[in-house]
Amino acid sequence: MFKRLSIIFTAIAILGMVLSACGPSASTYTCTDSIGCVKIGPTDPIHIAYLLVVAGPNSALGIDSRNGVEIAIDDAGGKILNHTIKFDGEDSGCSAEGGQAAGTKLAADPTIVGVIGTSCSSEARAALPLLSAAGFMMISSSNTAPGLTTPGDKNNYVPAYARTAHNDNFQGTAAAEYVYTVLKVTKAATIHDGSLYADQLQQVFAAKFKELGGTITEQTSVDPNATDMSSVLASIATGQPGLIYFPIFMPAGAFIIKQAKTTPGLEHAYLMGADGLFSPDVAAGAGADIEGFLVSSPAVSGEPYTAFLAKYKAKFGTGPINIFHAHAYDAFNILKAAIEKVAVQEADGTIYIPRQALRDAVINTVNFQGLTGVLTCNETLTVGGTPIKWPGDCSAAGMAVWQYHNIPFEIFVSPEVVWIQGTGVIKPVLAP
Amino acid sequence: MLRTWRQRITITDIFIWVIGLAIAGIVIWGTISTLEQGRYSASGWLDLTIKGLALGGVYALIAMGYTMVYGILKMINFAHSEVFMSGPFTAVFVALGLAQSGFLDRQPVIALVIISLVSMGVSTLIAVLLERICYRPLRNAPRLVPLITAIGASFFLQYVFRGFYGSGSEGYPTVAILKGTWNIFGIDVYKVQTVVIISAIAMMVLLYAIVQWTKIGKAMRAVSEDKEAAELMGIDVDRIIVFTFGLGGASAGIAGVLYILLFPVVNFYMGFFPGIKAFTAAVLGGIGNVPGAFLGAIILGLLESVGPNLFLTGLGIPSPSQLKDAIAFIVLVLILIFRPTGLLGERISRNKA
Numbered sequence: 001m002f003k004r005l006s007i008i009f010t011a012i013a014i015l016g017m018v019l020s021a022c023g024p025s026a027s028t029y030t031c032t033d034s035i036g037c038v039k040i041g042p043t044d045p046i047h048i049a050y051l052l053v054v055a056g057p058n059s060a061l062g063i064d065s066r067n068g069v070e071i072a073i074d075d076a077g078g079k080i081l082n083h084t085i086k087f088d089g090e091d092s093g094c095s096a097e098g099g100q101a102a103g104t105k106l107a108a109d110p111t112i113v114g115v116i117g118t119s120c121s122s123e124a125r126a127a128l129p130l131l132s133a134a135g136f137m138m139i140s141s142s143n144t145a146p147g148l149t150t151p152g153d154k155n156n157y158v159p160a161y162a163r164t165a166h167n168d169n170f171q172g173t174a175a176a177e178y179v180y181t182v183l184k185v186t187k188a189a190t191i192h193d194g195s196l197y198a199d200q201l202q203q204v205f206a207a208k209f210k211e212l213g214g215t216i217t218e219q220t221s222v223d224p225n226a227t228d229m230s231s232v233l234a235s236i237a238t239g240q241p242g243l244i245y246f247p248i249f250m251p252a253g254a255f256i257i258k259q260a261k262t263t264p265g266l267e268h269a270y271l272m273g274a275d276g277l278f279s280p281d282v283a284a285g286a287g288a289d290i291e292g293f294l295v296s297s298p299a300v301s302g303e304p305y306t307a308f309l310a311k312y313k314a315k316f317g318t319g320p321i322n323i324f325h326a327h328a329y330d331a332f333n334i335l336k337a338a339i340e341k342v343a344v345q346e347a348d349g350t351i352y353i354p355r356q357a358l359r360d361a362v363i364n365t366v367n368f369q370g371l372t373g374v375l376t377c378n379e380t381l382t383v384g385g386t387p388i389k390w391p392g393d394c395s396a397a398g399m400a401v402w403q404y405h406n407i408p409f410e411i412f413v414s415p416e417v418v419w420i421q422g423t424g425v426i427k428p429v430l431a432p
Numbered sequence: 433m434l435r436t437w438r439q440r441i442t443i444t445d446i447f448i449w450v451i452g453l454a455i456a457g458i459v460i461w462g463t464i465s466t467l468e469q470g471r472y473s474a475s476g477w478l479d480l481t482i483k484g485l486a487l488g489g490v491y492a493l494i495a496m497g498y499t500m501v502y503g504i505l506k507m508i509n510f511a512h513s514e515v516f517m518s519g520p521f522t523a524v525f526v527a528l529g530l531a532q533s534g535f536l537d538r539q540p541v542i543a544l545v546i547i548s549l550v551s552m553g554v555s556t557l558i559a560v561l562l563e564r565i566c567y568r569p570l571r572n573a574p575r576l577v578p579l580i581t582a583i584g585a586s587f588f589l590q591y592v593f594r595g596f597y598g599s600g601s602e603g604y605p606t607v608a609i610l611k612g613t614w615n616i617f618g619i620d621v622y623k624v625q626t627v628v629i630i631s632a633i634a635m636m637v638l639l640y641a642i643v644q645w646t647k648i649g650k651a652m653r654a655v656s657e658d659k660e661a662a663e664l665m666g667i668d669v670d671r672i673i674v675f676t677f678g679l680g681g682a683s684a685g686i687a688g689v690l691y692i693l694l695f696p697v698v699n700f701y702m703g704f705f706p707g708i709k710a711f712t713a714a715v716l717g718g719i720g721n722v723p724g725a726f727l728g729a730i731i732l733g734l735l736e737s738v739g740p741n742l743f744l745t746g747l748g749i750p751s752p753s754q755l756k757d758a759i760a761f762i763v764l765v766l767i768l769i770f771r772p773t774g775l776l777g778e779r780i781s782r783n784k785a
Contacts, residue, residue: 056599057699221751227695227705230483231740232753238471251601254697262622264479285697287603 029344033354035135038113042349046080048335049106050089051099051117051127051138057250058094060279060321062119065141067320068328069116071311072336080336081343081351089115092123094249099123100130107134113353114139114335116328120249120276121145121197125155132160135355137362139335141328144168144275145196146204149392155196158392159359162377164327164334164370166298166395168197170388171274172204174399174421175245175296180212182419183270183429185242189217191232191256193224193248201247201274208386217241224252229259237265247274247296254285261289270294270432272401278323278415283404290404292430298372299400299420300326305371319414327397330370334377334394338362363391372397398422403429448769455762458747465746472741478619480738486625486694488733489632493687494710495717495725496639497559497680503656503720504676507575510582511562513707514589515681518558519551520688521593521698524602526550531605540609544689552685558589559681560674568670594700604696628690635686636726642679643722652676656720709736712764718777727775736760 031037040046050069052062066089073085090102099118106112107130114137118124121143128148131138140148140163147153149167179185190206192198199221206216217239222232233256236244244266246256253273260266272294273282283290305326312320338361344352368375373396381389389395402415418427466472497512509515527547530536536543566585570578610627613620643649654662655672663669691706692698709732717728739759744752767774 057601059600221754223754223757225705226753227697227702228483228487228736228756229753230480230737231756232751234472234476234480235741235745235753238473238476251697251699254601254603255695258696262624264475264620281600285601285603287696288606 029346029352031352031354033356035355037355038111038353040083040351040353044111045084045086046113046339046351046353047086047109047111048332049109049112049115049117050087051092051102051106051115051119051123051131052089053092053094053098053119053123054089055091056093057281058119058276058279060281061094061142061276061324062091064320064322064325065116065119065328067312067316068141068325069332071308071315071325072329072332074311074315076333076336080339081345082349083351086111089117092118092120092127094120094123096122096126099126103127103130106136107131110134112136113339114358116141116331116335118143119324120195121148121200122195124148124161125196128155128157128161132157136160137162137335137338137355137359139163139331139362141165141331142275142324143197144171145200147196147200149390150387151390156392158390159363162334162362162365162392162394164331164372164375164394165324166397166399167388167390167393168201168274169204169386170383170395171296171298171399172201173208173383173386173388175272175274175401176205176208176212176214177421178296178401178419179243179245179270179272180209180214182425183243185214185270187215187217187239187241188243188245189236189239189241190219191236191244191246191248192219192221193252194221195224195249197276198246198248202245204386205245205247222248222252222256224249226252227255229256230263233260233263233266237263240265241269243270243272245272245274247276249276250279250281251285253277253282257282257286257293258289268432270429272296275323278402280321280414292432293404293415294418294429295402295404295415297323297400297402297415298327298395298397299417300372300397302371308371326371327395330368330372330375330394333370334362334365334368334375337368338365365394368394370396403427405430452766452770455766459743462743462745462747466742466744467746469746471745475619477738477742480741481734482621482625482629483694484734484737485730486628486632486690486733487737488713488730489629489636490687490691490694490729491706491710491713491733492726492729493632493635493683493690494706495714495729496636496683496722498711499714499717499719499722499725500643500652500676500680502714504652504673505567505571505578507567507578508582508711509562509567509677509680510579510707510711511566511585511589512559512680512684512710513703514586514593515555515559515562515703516684516688516691516707516710517698517700517703518589518593519553519555519685520604520692521597521602521700521702522554523547523551523689524604524692524698525597527604528602536605537608540607544607548686548689551689552682555685555688556678556681559677559684563674563677568673590700590703597700599700601697601699604692604698606696607693610693624693628693631686631690635683639679639683640722648672648675709760712760715774716764716767718774721774721776724774724776731775732760732763735763 054062092098092102124143142165146169147155190202192202275297278295278297342357365377375394375396377394378391399421401419403418404415501509530543610624651667713729713732714725717724736756740752740756
């Protein structure tokens with residue numbers, strides 16, 4: 001019995017070998033890329049993943065970016081080089097732990113060509129080493145911490161990493177310039193939450209503010225999950241600052257907005273956040289106290305962007321819910337252009353994407369026409385002694401300051417532009 | 433005399449005393465140097481103290497749920513933090529509806545009563561269901577079993593509410609009549625904090641009165657002393673336990689409304705930290721003891737609010753407010769070392785022994 005079974009198995013095995021040898025002839029392309037190639041069969045999709053915060057209190061940030069990519073995929077007809085695009089991903093929770101967990105999952109999937117993400121800089125710090133080791137190219141639409149592209153920084157994983165969002169050296173200096181020259185505030189305090197993004201951004205803000213002649217009364221930090229801000233605000237109030245800059249996230253941002261109004265000495269201080277607090281969640285969380293809250297964030301405009309907004313509205317039934325949708329659109333298109341440039345196509349439709357060549361192509365993107373402007377990823381730019389662009393920084397959008405208005409019971413409360421760097425004041429701000 | 437002392441004191445005792453003295457020394461040194469700096473004005477300290485009292489009041493009401501359940505079942509109901517979360521997280525939608533229709537501005541007192549009743553109702557219901565579904569079948573199981581069940585129930589409730597209402601934060605509408613300050617004896621006090629402190633004290637007195645002076649309160653104390661004997665005396669133990677859970681749930685529901693008056697943002701994990709703090713307060717005051725929970729909660733609230741700025745600013749520690757939880761839990765550890773029964777726990781435990 002056993003003998004007969006083993007004969008049958010052997011026969012099947014031999015038949016299998018023969019049949020597979022009769023299949024399509026072996027490939028003519030040999031991968032010579034230093035970190036390998038992704039082989040995509042004639043009917044296989046090209047797999048692009050996202051690593052964004054799409055759940056929890058900061059989900060607007062990641063969902064908005066994902067929406068931007070989905071529109072870019074629609075615009076591409078759902079295909080790259082005649083292969084359908086497979087677009088899926090993981091929630092990264094806007095925390096280092098979330099980035100680590102989601103990054104580990106993605107890194108285990110060798111079909112992934114590139115990753116759009118992360119949303120938050122802390123996630124990038126945890127996920128980048130993993131994705132880089134897996135050979136992926138990662139393009140972020142909303143990471144802004146300077147260290148991620150600064151040469152010599154331990155978080156720098158260029159060329160496996162590029163971003164279409166601005167470097168916070170740019171955002172922080174613009175915010176300081178606005179506060180000192182337009183608001184005429186000379187004393188300010190900063191609060192960060194220990195995240196890579198917030199810490200580096202408030203440092204840049206404080207340095208520029210001091211350089212302009214202002215005084216930083218206190219640089220302090222809060223726990224991102226804290227609800228009671230009374231002791232930290234009482235401490236800040238002793239320095240009597242005219243403005244508090246807290247480039248943090250939700251829900252801590254809403255608690256600071258609410259409690260600053262009831263802290264003696266801070267009733268008339270301006271409150272200012274950054275792009276991390278540009279979201280309908282902030283207005284929902286802070287309620288009526290959102291009135292007059294300022295945020296620094298990039299300004300995107302132009303004809304193609306208006307057309308994009310119409311598509312967004314038609315597809316998702318709402319206007320953009322955050323600031324980085326256009327950046328995500330551009331991130332996807334830069335990746336797509338790079339894939340089209342480096343991919344090797346076989347006659348039967350199989351394509352090979354050499355991973356290192358893809359990275360180099362993305363980093364060497366020059367004069368790319370995007371929604372956010374003309375993007376160049378391999379230049380170094382310095383403004384007033386502060387480097388605002390390193391290789392890996394593709395950003396082209398200008399920086400602006402926005403102000404929230406309390407619109408009761410509006411589902412989506414979007415701030416309005418009050419100032420654009422280089423252009424000047426668009427609208428006077430409400431007094432705090 | 434000296435000899436018996438020497439025999440009784442171990443190296444561990446000495447070690448613990450040294451640690452205790454070192455912490456006390458740091459606290460005193462930090463306090464003196466902070467006051468010497470003169471960075472905070474008297475009104476600044478007063479503001480922090482009032483905020484601490486308000487926070488302590490909320491902790492006290494949550495702590496009631498832990499301490500009463502412990503008193504009767506000798507079990508820590510770790511799902512109580514979710515009982516606390518469920519009320520205000522549900523009532524936020526009622527509050528938003530009332531605000532949208534303009535009722536909240538026209539009849540703020542009635543609107544607040546409606547919000548409180550909804551919050552109380554939901555918290556009570558969840559607490560009673562917890563007892564019926566999770567704890568009653570395990571009443572005679574080893575003590576670890578209901579404890580683990582409570583932790584599981586806590587996660588279950590968190591994620592059920594996340595599924596119901598979403599994972600984002602919802603802001604409570606501002607109540608116009610509670611905006612601004614009252615001038616009490618020449619001191620400007622925020623109306624919200626005053627209302628929270630007064631309501632919390634009133635609720636505590638009510639709870640104490642129920643436990644001490646009503647028939648059902650007497651029955652509760654009897655069940656807590658000896659369940660079997662109480663049953664033999666004709667007390668319906670099941671009914672008393674359900675009542676205790678309901679009472680704890682109702683006070684958590686009120687605590688939830690007071691909490692959102694102070695911090696008007698709700699989300700599905702909002703119960704976790706206040707729950708742990710209230711549990712700490714209950715242990716600090718002596719678990720199973722109603723006035724003890726109140727005292728522990730007020731001390732904890734004050735320590736959290738005033739402590740970081742008072743003890744740590746003078747030592748030059750940056751961002752002292754980040755260490756407020758550390759201060760609260762160090763105090764808990766010290767109390768457990770030097771007074772394992774809690775501040776007011778001794779008398780009760782001797783009675784029970």
